[in-house]
Amino acid sequence: MKMRSALDFFFSLAPGAHPRRGLSLTLRRGVARPRLSVAAGAAVLLLAPFHVHAQVSSDRLLRATAEARNWLTYSGTYQSQRYSRLDQITPANVANLEQKWVLQAQVFGAWQATPLVVDGIMYVSQRPNDVVALDAKTGRVFWIYRYTPSPDQRVCCGSNNRGVAILGDTVFMGTLDAHLVAIDARSGRAMWNVAVAEAKLGYSITHAPLVVKDKVIVGVGGGEFGIRGFIAAFDAKTGKEAWRFKTIPEPGEPGHETWKDDAWKSGGGSIWVTGSYDPELNLTYWGVGNPGPDWNNEQRPGDNLYTDSVVALDADTGTLRWHFQFTPNDPYDYDSVQVPVLIDMNWRGPADNVAKLLVWANRNGFFYALDRATGRFLSGNPFVKVNWASALDERGRPIQTPQPAGSPTWPGNQGGTNWYSPSYSPRTELFYVSAWEGYATIYRKETSVYQPGRNFSGGGFTVLTPVPGAPTIGVGRRSPINNWTDAVGHGSVLAIDPRSGETKWKFEQFDVSDSGILTTASDLLFTGGREGFFHALDARTGKLLWKASLGGQIVNGPMSYEVDGRQYVAVISGNSLVAFALRN
Amino acid sequence: MIAILCAVLALAVQTSSQDHPGQYSAIDIEAGSRLYAGQCALCHGPNGDLVTTVDLRRGRFRHALSDEDLGRVIRAGIPDAGMPGFALQPSEVDGLIAFLRAGFDLSATAVKVGHPERGQALFEGKGGCGACHRVNGKGPRGAPDLSDIGSIRSPGALQRSLVDPSSAMLPINRPVRAVTRDGRTIRGRRLNEDTYSVQLIDDQERLVSLMKTDLREYEVGTTSPMPSFAKTFNGDELANLVAYLLSLKGTQ
16 A cells, blocks of 8 residues: 555656546547546546557656556566566455456467556567557557568577567567567557668567667577677667677677687677666666577687676667676577566675675576676576586686586576566565476587578587487477476476575476566566466465466466556466456 | 398398397497498488488388388389489398488487288287277277377387386376375376376276366376386397387378
């Protein structure tokens, strides 16, 4: 309740941002029936199908935390905690959740997008590069923007798109053929479209852009095609490129010495998950993908900066302020494309000053805490079984222990975790992540010759199975029958104490999970999994409080929003986007 | 007459060089690998899949099922398809077949594949396999239905299933024992499982779905209920049974 009144106070200070105020403006313009008066208040909210079109200013994005009813960026706020301050749904009443609406996509395949919600309107991307605007209260669609990627597009792992960004009245989407498109939020029509990179060389954009001030920031995917990755910012009004940071330094640039000969030219360093932003430091943080070729590190001796690293860039210029590399000279495909989670907490006890931290459960199986002002390594501990490194040294560099050829490596190729968004609750001070446990792979190195736009992988891997030739976990679930079973790995939600790196509790599933995690101000945790169950857990204990069997794999991040005083939780299962709220 | 003699000779060579009953030796596989690179790869490709509808590495052939068929094709060729015959020594032919059966993997096991019709006789007769397994609508349903086993398992896995069933049992097929809260014991073979439930076929051949919260005990065994046939069959018989199982490609 305290939170609610504080928010009301904030909204009263923010003209145009309050839904009731916005509605009254719409009514005054005479769109509604004349006999309705502004004073009709709450009754109108239930009857009238009007929505506010307040502009999403960059200031609103900065203060997204204060707009609990909205979900303004891919990860909820710039801190990327996926923590909703809404608290109408509680551990006591979560059993009363019911499905309010479903949007059935007409396109099949893994649906990884996190929707945005702005003042009652939801924007969600669907395969291959459509954007749908819908009424967040009913699921009815206003418009669909359809973009057909060029036949030149090449993506390793399906026509994925993880979401959109918004600024002003414009929605931004990166495309499979590496374009950035600006779409009018009301008409659904394209305003501008720029080529960010060349699709036929294997470049693509699959993550949601990040808007900071007047710029739209995106990076490029294509780590399996020998690309040379970069992060670039574009003017939100015109699409003109403002800056570019190359994730593989060129000759003469710092970091280039971590490459030998020409290996940097096909060095990878893809970007395929959205970064975060700290307004005080004016730094934007991005996780960088694997080096190319993926598995044969003998073809690229050296640390291979800035692959498998987090980079902290000046948001105005793209200048590198610091970097931290998780997996130097990686032969395991341990992309560091996890969402950078920014938290402020007392580090090592309440007597200390509040530290500005960057916390990171990496695909390589270690959980890290870094000082996000300087990139200084604070701590790192394995959160799943790890045998590719024996430990991290005092600077956070792994002491690598490569396994003999033909022997299993833990964690396996898909990692201890992967791209799916974790969550952090400032109330429980726990970090939550979907982990894969009991999962290992056997790597194979081969020599790959770089050919433009062709697969450049340097080998392959097989999943460790208890019986040769047994079915294994695939990239995505393809059958309602789990014939691979937990014998090759299973998913767990881990609740990690960022100070100690210790797992406080875990919630185990039979199949693995690629679901993101949402926590709320009422200490609820929502997550899914490949089995199609949508679970609500007690964020303090991990106890299962409620579940719904939605049938299709959940490979997106659940999110929460409020319309007309009602809290919703939305999740995508299979080809369905489902919104839940409490029973009337 | 000559053909029979060749076959007998080939058998003798195989028997002398084999490490395990019904398997080719590592030496055979390696010799085959060298021959393949020199004689076969030009048309069939380094991965054995350059000729349409043929995948030598994965055992997809147009004109052969058993090792004997493969030997005949290698020696005589398929003139209509443009494949010449190769005048190779019997041991060389064996090497090539071993390399194919090992899936082009020098570290793998190459299982001999005999005569499917003889294997079928063993399956139905001496082996008594039909007492538990069902094939094309005949037989009970307790053990896995084998109607399409030839398209989902490799020769190596099939042979292992015969000699050491537990080491080859697919995890999904593991036997389940559940005791419900009201004290009923249910035994069966697992068909599917998730975090909250398990689906199985019980020993009465009924399809059963259980919620784990309704169970007092739930055990998934790792020992196969199938006995080993290592002492029942000799190497040739195993090869014949594998040939029969490989011939089962499923019906629609």
